[in-house]
Amino acid sequence: MRHLAISSNWEGDECELESTVELSRIRSLTVFGKWKPFYISEKMRFLRVLDLEGTEGLRNHQLEHIGELLHLRYLSLRGCGYIRSLPDSVGNLRQLETLDIKETSITMLPRTIIKLRKLCCLHAGRGPGGIEDNCFSKSKYICEIQLRLCVACCSLDLPKMEGFGRREGCHIACCFVYPNIIRGIDGSGVKLPRGTRKLKALCTLRYVHLAWGNAIIKEIKGLTGLEKLGVVGINKKNGPGFCSAISSLSHLESLSVLSADSLNGCLDGMSTSLVNLQSLKLSGSLEKLPGWIKGLQNLVKLKLELSELSGNLETMQVLGNLPNLSILGLWEEGFEIDVFQFQTGLFKRLTVLDLFYSNMKIELVEFQKDSVPNLEMLTLSLGSTQIAFSGLELLESIKEVWLSFHHPWVGTPKSSKNGENEKMSKQLYEEVKEEEKRNKPGQDKFREELQMQLDRNENQPVLKMQ
Known part of the structure; x- marks a missing residue:
């Protein structure tokens, strides 16, 4: 064996x-x-x-x-x-x-x-995150952690903690947690040691936290063989240096840039030399789509999280004209849209569309005739049923529609290798169940209306509940 x-x-x-x-x-x-x-x-x-x-x-x-x-x-x-x-x-x-x-x-x-x-x-890291607070809120956060730590130490049952005791708890808090809070860093990314640039075989690196300083960006710049890169903690201060470093990574095929706050003004200096980029993920609010994105002729997969660009006609025009875009994910939260249109003649190569809307008010999501002609899969994850869809019967290639409802204050569960979802408290579980009961009539009505549109589609696409 x-x-x-x-x-x-x-x-x-x-x-x-x-x-x-x-x-x-x-x-x-x-x-x-x-x-x-x-x-x-x-x-x-x-x-x-x-x-x-x-x-x-x-x-x-x-x-x-x-x-x-x-x-x-x-x-x-x-x-x-x-x-x-x-x-x-x-x-x-x-x-x-x-x-x-x-x-x-x-x-x-x-x-x-x-x-x-x-x-x-x-x-490495946890992906999205970052502590973007002022000095007062950071101090308050440290005091709250210190209080919980003191209570935990006083009631700690050492024999059951398998090597984790008062000394280790204090060491972790003082040497890792508190300094990171002060720097504005959480566990969403890691710090690279000096000399990482020597790892020339490295082709995938994610997620690195840029808030550790310009030395991190210099290490990234030296990894010229990188094909996949993910970073968190970008801001207006380190943004120009990061954009300059990226221009050295000619083999880059996948890029994820995540911010706990805003991406405005952080990515404007990006080079148009990212000719090999096939996958791009941007997480953070944007007033306007960075201009260099329209030049990504080989881009196949794009995900925009919390950008607040859904429904922006100029943005949709740029994205819809990307010649090889096949997979598009739009994850939004907490703002209003009147009409979100997929216009005729755009997104000609799109096969998968993933829409995740939480705490959103959208009057209408409309698919016009001859829009997204190759769309085969549509995924809808909604935090509210106060959204209307039209034009589903016009989608020429649609095969299946996945529908799920989530609670804005719970989100979607993560699964581990063991097949278990993240644990939630009994009280929270009961609250979720009560909320599900209240929302069920509206969700059933929404699903029925969606099914009626799909029944009029010649392809007879399948509606599946997640």
Whole structure:
């Protein structure tokens, strides 16, 4: 046996594990459910793949010997929220090609990471985020955390915390949490150590936090082989430097730029040399679409989050004329639109359209005749039924429509490797259920009206509920 997967319902001990499999032959290990220290043995010295995504109870001190797995090529700690740092010994993993620490609490990478010259993919951070507050609100936030920490320490049951005690709690707060709040940094991205530019094999890097300073941007600029890049924390101060750095990345195919606040004035200096860009994600409010986007002739996938550009005729004209745009996602929240039109002759190559609207008031979403002629899939995630749709019967190539309703104050659930949604409190769960009961009649009526339009479409597209 070379590939071992330990399920969440397995309750065996170390003796049973060693008697069941020959550990020295294991090349790939995947763990589901709760972590146990004996899952990784010194006998697994030829292990190449270690997938601990979503493993419960994994702590920093249990990774101290990870650097002894010298043949490791793939390491995933995704979703292990108690992991706040990587040991320096990770620099011994000279064969490592993929490191996934996304959805952990790691905000800084160890200096030894620059020794991983074969590293191709680095996934980190949590994506959207950022603390864009003033000094008063930051101080208030720190005081609130300190109060909760003191209460937790006074009631801490140390034997049950598996290595997490008062000392570690205070260390994390003082050395990581508080400094990051002051800098305006949260766990949405990581800090790159000096010398990261030497990782010339790196082709995927996301998410990096730019609020750490211009040194981070210089490291990114030196990674000339990057094909996929994701950054958070962009602002008007670091925006020009970032735009200049991007012009050096001639192989870039995918770019994600996320801001907790506004992207206005942050991306205007971007070069038009991004000729290979195929995927673009922008998250943050925009008064106007950056001019360089209309020159992205090879762009296939575009996602705009919280841009407030839905319904803007000029924006839709620019996007609709991108010759290769096939997938478009518009995720908006909290503003009003009278009429949102997909006009005739635009979006000729579009096959997938994803509309996510929360706390929105839209009078009408209209598909005109001969608009989006190749659209095959339409996804609607709505926080309200006070939206009217027209022209669905005119969509020439539509095959299926996915419809879901969400609560604006809950959002959409995230799933882990173990297939479990994020836990919500019992009180919140009951409130959601009550809200669902109140909204059900309106949702049923909306679904029926949508179905009536689709029934008039010659393709007889299928309406599916998510």
